[in-house]
Amino acid sequence: MEKETMIRLEGIKKRFKTKAGELEVLHGVSADIKKGEVFGIIGLSGAGKSTLVRCINLLERPTGGKVWLDGVELTALNDKNLREQRRHMGMIFQQFHLLMQKTALENVCFPLMISGVPKAQAKERAKELLELVGLADRMESYPAQLSGGQKQRVAIARALATEPKVLLCDEATSALDPNTTAGVLKLLKDINERLGITIVVITHEMSVIQEICDRVAIIDGGLIAEEGTVEEIFRNPKTKIGQELVLHEGTNREAYTGRLPYCYRLVFKGGSENEPVLGQMMIETKGVANILAANTRTIDEQAYGQMVLQFPEEKELRNTMIKYLTDRGVVVEEVEYV
Amino acid sequence: MFKEGMLELVGTGFVETLYMTLASTIFAYIIGLPLGLLLVVTDKDGIKPVPWLNAVLGTIINIVRSIPFLILLVALMPFTKAVVGTVIGAKATIVGLLVAAAPFVARMVESSLKEVEKGVIEAAQSMGASPFQIMTKVLLPEAKPSLLVGGAIAITTILGYSAMAGFVGGGGLGAIAINYGYYRGQQDIMYMMVILLVVIVQVFQELGMKISKRTDRRL
Structure with missing residues (x-):
C-alpha cells in the first residue's frame, strides 16, 4: 500500500548572489518523503544537500519550486503562518546550536515558551523529553559542561518539544566520534519507531544512511542522481556517484x-x-x-x-x-x- | 594642605560625578540599546533586513560620534537649556553626556550582539520564533556577558567625558580639578581629583568584568 506523503519537494531551485555573480546550487530537486519513514539525503560536500534541507523549512527560501508539509504548501505562506508551520518541524544541526547561557532544561523549554506554553507545563514536558533522550541527571547542566553527544541529545529533545511531525537532521553526527554517533543514531531510530516521527537525514556518510534510513536520495551537483530503498542503492548503485559513495565507504x-x-x-x-x-x-x-x-x-x-x-x-x-x-x-x- | 571646607567640596564633587555618570549611562542605554538592536536586526544579514533604515541609522550614529565632545556640548546648549532649564551644573552635563554616549553605546551593543552565533539564531528560526522573540529571548540573553563588558567600558568612557565637561561649566570632580587645580594653580587638588577619577574607573571596570565573568555560562 502506498504510504501518504509528508514532505513533497517540487522542482526546488536555489540561487545565491555572490560577488562573482549568481550561483545556482539546486537545479530543480523533486522528492516525496513518506509519513513515518527515515529518508536520507547523501552527497559529497558542495553537492547542495545542506541547502536542500534548509529549503524544506524555508530557512533558505527556494528561488523556484514548491514545498509541501503534510498537504500545506509552505512556499505560499506568509511569515506568520510559516512560523506556525515550522513548529511542526524540529531541526538538529552539526554544531548543535544550543543556547549557551541556558541550562539543558531551559533549552528544551525554549521552543515551548516561544509557542506560548505556560512555564510550569513547559518544564514538565522538557523533563519528560530529557528523560527520553537519557539525560535525566544533566537537566541543570549548561551546554559548556556537556559532551558533544550529550549536547546533541539536548538538541534532539529540544527539537521534539513541540511534538513535530518531522525531524530534520543536518549532518547531526558529523561532529561526533563513532561511538557517540552510534548512540545518537540509535536514539533517532528509536524516536522514529516509537513516536512515528518522519525523519530526514542529511549526511555525507553512507554508514549513517545504512544505519537508520529506509530510503535514500543521492544528490550530486544540485540534482538528485538516484533514489531508492537503501537496500537497492547498496546492492546496485546505478550512477557513478552512487557507486563512489557505496564503494569508498x-x-x-x-x-x-x-x-x-x-x-x-x-x-x-x-x-x-x-x-x-x-x-x-x-x-x-x-x-x-x-x-x-x-x-x-x-x-x-x-x-x-x-x-x-x-x-x-x-x-x-x-x-x-x-x-x-x-x-x-x-x-x-x-x-x-x- | 587643604583649607577648611575642601573635604566637603570634594565630597560633593564625588557624588556629582557618580550621579552624572550613572544617570547618563542609564539614559544612554535606554536610547543606545534599542538602537544597537535595530542596527543588528536590520543589517543585510540580520533577521529582518531593512537596508535603508540600517544605512540612515548608521550615518546618524557616525555623524554624532565624529563631533568632538566639548564642541557637541557647546552646540547642544540651546537644546540643554530647553530641556533642563540651565546650561551649567551636573544636570545640564547629563544631557550632553547622553547625546554623546548613546551612539557610542549603540555601536558597543551592536558589536556584542554580532558575537551571537548565527547558527543559534537559525535554530530559533527553525522553531518558529518571531524576530521580536529572537531579539528578546536569544540575542540579548546570549550576548549578556559581552553586553556587561561593554557596559563597563561605556561607563568609564562616560566618566571621562563628565570630567571634560568641567571646562564648560559642568559639575563634579572634573570641574573641581579645572577650577581649583588649573585656573588657581593648586596642583595638589588637581592630582587628587585625577587619582579619585582613576580609582572610580578601576572600580567600575573591575566590577563590570567580574559580573560578566561570573554570569557567563560558557566557562
Whole structure:
C-alpha cells in the first residue's frame, strides 16, 4: 500500500548572489518523503544537500519550486503562518546550536515558551523529553559542561518539544566520534519507531544512511542522481556517484593510485552459508582474484557483504568466474576503482 | 594642605560625578540599546533586513560620534537649556553626556550582539520564533556577558567625558580639578581629583568584568 506523503519537494531551485555573480546550487530537486519513514539525503560536500534541507523549512527560501508539509504548501505562506508551520518541524544541526547561557532544561523549554506554553507545563514536558533522550541527571547542566553527544541529545529533545511531525537532521553526527554517533543514531531510530516521527537525514556518510534510513536520495551537483530503498542503492548503485559513495565507504582511497583494470564489485548476503563461495570459485575455476576492499553492513537486519576484486586479464576466465558467482546469487558488476 | 571646607567640596564633587555618570549611562542605554538592536536586526544579514533604515541609522550614529565632545556640548546648549532649564551644573552635563554616549553605546551593543552565533539564531528560526522573540529571548540573553563588558567600558568612557565637561561649566570632580587645580594653580587638588577619577574607573571596570565573568555560562 502506498504510504501518504509528508514532505513533497517540487522542482526546488536555489540561487545565491555572490560577488562573482549568481550561483545556482539546486537545479530543480523533486522528492516525496513518506509519513513515518527515515529518508536520507547523501552527497559529497558542495553537492547542495545542506541547502536542500534548509529549503524544506524555508530557512533558505527556494528561488523556484514548491514545498509541501503534510498537504500545506509552505512556499505560499506568509511569515506568520510559516512560523506556525515550522513548529511542526524540529531541526538538529552539526554544531548543535544550543543556547549557551541556558541550562539543558531551559533549552528544551525554549521552543515551548516561544509557542506560548505556560512555564510550569513547559518544564514538565522538557523533563519528560530529557528523560527520553537519557539525560535525566544533566537537566541543570549548561551546554559548556556537556559532551558533544550529550549536547546533541539536548538538541534532539529540544527539537521534539513541540511534538513535530518531522525531524530534520543536518549532518547531526558529523561532529561526533563513532561511538557517540552510534548512540545518537540509535536514539533517532528509536524516536522514529516509537513516536512515528518522519525523519530526514542529511549526511555525507553512507554508514549513517545504512544505519537508520529506509530510503535514500543521492544528490550530486544540485540534482538528485538516484533514489531508492537503501537496500537497492547498496546492492546496485546505478550512477557513478552512487557507486563512489557505496564503494569508498570505509576504504582507504589514497591507497590506490590510478585506475585499476578489471575491477568488480560483489555484493552477497552475509551469513555462514555463503562464506565459502569465493574460495570455491577460485578452486573450481582456477581463477585468482585480488581483494582490494571488503566490508559488511547490516541493512534492515540483513547482513550484506561487499567486496571489490580485481579479476585476471583473460576474458574467458573472467567470464567463467563471474558466471560462477552470479549463478550462486552474488551480484557482480564491473566498477571503476580509483 | 587643604583649607577648611575642601573635604566637603570634594565630597560633593564625588557624588556629582557618580550621579552624572550613572544617570547618563542609564539614559544612554535606554536610547543606545534599542538602537544597537535595530542596527543588528536590520543589517543585510540580520533577521529582518531593512537596508535603508540600517544605512540612515548608521550615518546618524557616525555623524554624532565624529563631533568632538566639548564642541557637541557647546552646540547642544540651546537644546540643554530647553530641556533642563540651565546650561551649567551636573544636570545640564547629563544631557550632553547622553547625546554623546548613546551612539557610542549603540555601536558597543551592536558589536556584542554580532558575537551571537548565527547558527543559534537559525535554530530559533527553525522553531518558529518571531524576530521580536529572537531579539528578546536569544540575542540579548546570549550576548549578556559581552553586553556587561561593554557596559563597563561605556561607563568609564562616560566618566571621562563628565570630567571634560568641567571646562564648560559642568559639575563634579572634573570641574573641581579645572577650577581649583588649573585656573588657581593648586596642583595638589588637581592630582587628587585625577587619582579619585582613576580609582572610580578601576572600580567600575573591575566590577563590570567580574559580573560578566561570573554570569557567563560558557566557562
